[in-house]
Amino acid sequence: MPETSYAVLGIFDTPNALMAAIPKARAAKLGAVEAYTPYPIHGIDEALGLRKSPLGGMVLVMGVIGALTALGFQYWISAVDYPIITGGKPIGSWEAFIPIMFEVTVLFATFTAGLGMLFLLNKLPFFGHPVLASKAITGITRDRYVLALEAEDEGFDSTAAAAALRAAGAVEVEVLPAPDRSPFLTSAFILRTLGGIFLACLVAGVAIYSLTKWFPLLKPMVYMQDQPRLNAQKPSAFFKDGHGMQKPVPGTVARGHLPTAVGSQDASANLVNPLPRTPDVFAVGKKVFTTRCEVCHGAVGNGSGSLTSAYGAKAANLQSQQFRDYPDGKIYWAIVNGKNAMPSHAPYLSERERWAVVHYVRALQRAQNAKDEDLKVVAR
Ligand code: HEC
Incomplete structure (x- = not known):
């Protein structure tokens, strides 16, 4: 048997x-x-x-x-x-x-x-x-x-x-x-298992979601928002002068912003403006003057800018005889190096923009002191 x-x-x-x-x-x-x-x-x-x-x-x-x-x-x-x-x-x-x-x-x-x-x-x-x-x-x-x-x-x-x-x-x-060796991987078993896994995921997901929502011990992904940073124009205790924004380190030369080769303003008198007097150049010069110079020197450069008396210094009257007689190079030197209360504009202006604004200052001077021959209509 x-x-x-x-x-x-x-x-x-x-x-x-x-x-x-x-x-x-x-x-x-x-x-x-x-x-x-x-x-x-x-x-x-x-x-x-x-x-x-x-x-x-x-x-x-x-x-x-x-x-x-x-x-x-x-x-x-x-x-x-x-x-x-x-x-x-x-x-x-x-x-x-x-x-x-x-x-x-x-x-x-x-x-x-x-x-x-x-x-x-x-x-x-x-x-x-x-x-x-x-x-x-x-x-x-x-x-x-x-x-x-x-x-x-x-x-x-x-x-x-x-x-x-x-x-x-x-x-x-x-x-x-003999032990029961009937196959255990029946479709009912598989369905029960998958259903159990699905239910467990659902419960865990809902639980974690609600718990973190109701008890936000650690908010997710706020690290970049919360990092220490300094907003523009805000004071900072980090630097000695208390300003958050700092001037470039002395001697910094920005790409494309070559320093003048000349040392003193008098020596710069011999520099020659390399740019031609073309409408393009005057357009650049006008743009630079209105955005960078007008606030202190005034729209026509006569020294009556829109700054209040809180700005202690008096901007130079570029229409005065002294500056009409100034060589181009000395104006250029003042733009690059600044003068007393006037800061250097070298960090903000390219070589071309500096010389272009010199041309524009010349144009302003000539426009305010026009001679008879300036009024001649030039036949084109
Ligand atoms: C923050 C105000 C301010 C701005 C902006 C400014 N200047 Fe001046 N500028 C002055 C003052 C103040 C003086 C007089 C400095 C002195 O002689 O004490 C001056 C002087 C000058 C002089 C005469 C320099 C000399 O040798 O005596 C020239 C030229 C000049 N500025 C051109 C410019 C040009 C061009 C710009 C724009 C690129 C400009 N300035 C922007 C305030 C300013």
């Missing part, structure tokens, strides 16, 4: 009784002989005729393959594919490869050990060993020694196995029914 039992367990009181029973149980040839004991018993592997586990050999082979792979990769990269001399060492210096070789060896070996043990030798996935469901299991984990005759095929005879175990000295026998 075909049996549906997993195994028959024979229970022994002492390890010696178990060891003595093993040869008899194996001789009976009724099924696979396996022993379950609360602790390892010397010589039991040999008595059971267990083969040495192949895992050690697998790990060794894969470890060596890992080491050779790492060696090959590194050598190929640094000596064949892209040979570069590093630190003056010869191409393909193997000493530098050792750390990576070590790591890849460990990687291959541990993966072989872990996966090989779980899936190849322990035959996972498999939840719970059938012996764990036996009555004898409490004894096995304490002070009983169990010899099992396990079914190897359909012809397993549990009655004969029980009799053989009793004959071998077992004080008690237990027939272990």
